[in-house]
């Protein structure tokens with residue numbers, strides 16, 4: 001007996017924890033069936049029948065009361081019987097009623113009088129509040145027994161409230177002592193009040209007053225799950241709720257995906273808890289100024305924390321009126337029972353199922369698809385247009401674009417005939433292969449719908465996953481993706497593309513609650529997830545992002561959405577951008593926006609230089625952070641705005657806040673082809689350090705191969721956005737896992753923000769060219785762009801001679817080499833530039849045609865016709881620049897360099913001469929080997945041993 005007793009609660013706990021993850025699997029039913037069986041075997045032989053009968057009657061009464069209470073308000077009666085705690089709940093409720101009979105209603109009688117004197121004597125005035133607290137606990141236990149954390153929190157809150165109330169009552173009631181008679185104690189704080197109040201009151205009566213008032217206030221916060229920081233918001237919400245203002249303002253920016261899950265309290269509850277208590281509880285409320293600590297450990301995605309609340313308000317009821325919709329678990333159980341030949345509600349312990357009028361999943365799926373003509377989504381409550389006084393970019397007033405510059409998308413549909421057809425096809429496939437599982441629901445996203453399959457107990461997950469090809473065949477789609485399980489659910493997810501897909505408008509995403517929740521300027525609209533929830537992400541928390549996918553998959557559209565989001569939400573004081581667009585056409589629409597610090601860079605070589613500038617900027621920011629003792633640019637900016645950062649007295653510098661710097665590269669491959677080492681070095685340096693400096697990189701590429709996205713780059717760019725890739729290898733390069741090759745293009749993506757273990761499937765937001773144009777015109781009208789001249793701005797387009805073609809860079813290097821060394825040797829070019837003989841000869845010819853070297857003289861080195869002082873001008877001419885435009889400083893630098901090299905050359909020749917002399921001396925002393933060597937070398941110097949002679953002499957100068 002003693003050993004068996006704990007086993008019963010164990011079974012109960014197991015089943016309860018199962019439910020706390022929101023699972024509704026049939027495994028729980030099995031455990032709940034097992035629990036009563038254990039009770040029976042333990043107790044049947046030992047307990048008198050009367051006790052068993054009474055216990056059964058009490059439990060029956062409790063379940064009856066529970067069933068009624070669970071139906072009041074929002075119906076939660078679909079609860080698994082295994083997790084109910086009706087017995088304890090009824091006990092609380094009965095105790096509340098009992099105490100209320102004498103405390104509130106003054107019922108007389110021997111028993112009430114006795115209990116009254118005990119309860120009153122213990123709790124004093126607080127006796128009047130006890131029924132309320134007990135009733136609250138009872139009702140919660142009836143309705144949400146699985147939410148143990150909240151239940152415990154409320155219980156603890158009530159205990160603190162009782163102690164604080166008794167302590168206060170004791171002091172207010174005149175600090176009676178039980179030694180003077182119990183009547184006084186009863187009329188004050190009871191014995192509890194006396195015990196907790198009198199020691200403190202002995203010090204001074206104000207001490208318990210202050211302490212217990214504070215404790216009472218705290219207990220209210222604990223019970224209502226309100227953190228201190230959220231008190232003003234809670235008060236405002238309560239006021240608005242009382243005045244009915246929240247209803248008027250409720251935005252219609254989402255739609256209800258919960259019709260299949262409406263009895264499952266989890267989706268609504270869990271996020272709420274996170275909002276109130278989680279580490280990221282108030283992250284949403286943080287603006288730039290609200291930065292607290294190291295944001296790297298916060299996640300990039302702005303939480304959909306009331307996904308089942310405000311964001312997803314019911315829009316289209318999917319089931320005919322009057323028919324209660326079954327929950328997932330009900331549907332799974334019913335389907336599985338149907339297969340096993342049981343009728344609905346035949347399970348003995350399943351009172352909830354019995355209570356369902358013959359509703360089966362087919363009722364849900366067979367209900368006619370509601371008529372939903374494609375409509376425009378209603379524009380929710382307008383976002384007030386923000387106007388800022390800029391300080392960095394001149395003293396101007398800057399107004400952000402109006403939210404209606406971006407159009408509303410179409411109303412998303414929850415269910416169409418296509419979905420019903422797929423459900424039927426999936427069910428048939430499962431039947432054909434005798435897999436004991438049922439399609440229990442689906443959630444329709446804009447591009448794909450995720451169908452959920454629950455297994456009967458004892459059915460292997462592999463039986464469904466092994467059917468992937470048959471499922472693809474049945475639904476006539478090759479892009480079927482299986483999730484086993486769906487994260488956070490005991491169900492297998494099968495994602496199948498919608499034949500009638502919808503476009504997600506960026507306007508809708510930016511107007512969603514998730515985007516409104518934060519004013520952070522780096523927040524961008526990403527799109528919608530598979531459940532139709534809006535996904536917005538904070539670029540500052542990513543902190544760097546790799547966007548990859550095959551051509552036409554939607555990268556550029558994503559980059560457009562990102563830039564438009566920034567233009568919509570931030571001023572040039574808050575965010576500055578560097579755009580690199582080697583494709584030359586993707587980002588031209590943004591030319592001239594005041595957020596740019598340099599014209600859009602289209603030349604890959606210049607882009608590599610711009611990245612080096614970013615490294616310098618980062619170093620400068622770091623210097624400031626180190627000098628003034630800050631760890632993050634947000635803290636530094638805050639201090640600057642508060643006037644706490646003052647430059648040294650002798651400095652003329654005016655310290656201003658640093659804006660975030662967003663560097664966007666729309667085709668990394670082009671940069672990596674030009675200067676792989678420089679680009680990689682810069683990217684790695686930026687990504688390793690720039691987060692604290694407020695510098696963030698977004699690298700897009702259609703060639704996610706290892707030579708473009710190198711291991712080093714990958715290791716330092718933690719967030720990834722993978723659009724459809726052409727191979728599983730590419731998917732692995734981007735996400736470190738397969739999956740992206742199964743995406744269906746046109747904005748369908750897997751989003752893996754930093755820290756997430758599983759990528760989230762999203763349909764990227766779409767912004768049309770006319771919308772972009774409207775937004776760009778608005779921002780350009782607010783402020784004209786001022787470019788920084790120290791970034792590698794692109795030079796005007798140059799005329800490169802046709803005969804140079806792709807060899808411009810090599811020709812420039814060759815010219816520099818020949819002029820600085822004053823030595824026109826082809827072999828030297830071969831070795832120094834690592835080119836073949838043919839290429840070196842061609843470079844020599846090109847130099848001859850431009851008057852850099854003289855004509856070929858057989859095997860001798862050519863004459864060099866350009867003096868080092870003229871090098872800059874010659875290089876400019878070859879480049880196609882106007883020679884006059886070469887800045888004096890750089891011409892001088894080049895000339896100095898060339899002269900230095902030249903001198904070096906002279907010095908080298910001296911060394912050779914010296915060497916020669918030494919060796920000649922050595923010959924005089926008759927050392928044969930040296931003589932031989934000297935002969936060889938002298939021969940080499942005088943006559944050369946190949947076409948241009950003297951090359952080894954040159955080589956010696958280099959030593």
Ligand SMILES: Nc1ncnc2c1ncn2[C@@H]1O[C@H](COP(=O)(O)OP(=O)(O)OP(=O)(O)O)[C@@H](O)[C@H]1O
Nearest residue numbers: 550551552553554555556557702746747764765766
């Ligand atoms: N989020 C989206 N919603 C709807 N359609 C989209 C979306 N993204 C892309 N598309 C469609 O896909 C087409 C190609 O997209 P996009 O130009 O962004 O691809 P890309 O990956 O940048 O291709 P490339 O690398 O060749 O430039 C677009 O013209 C548009 O029709």
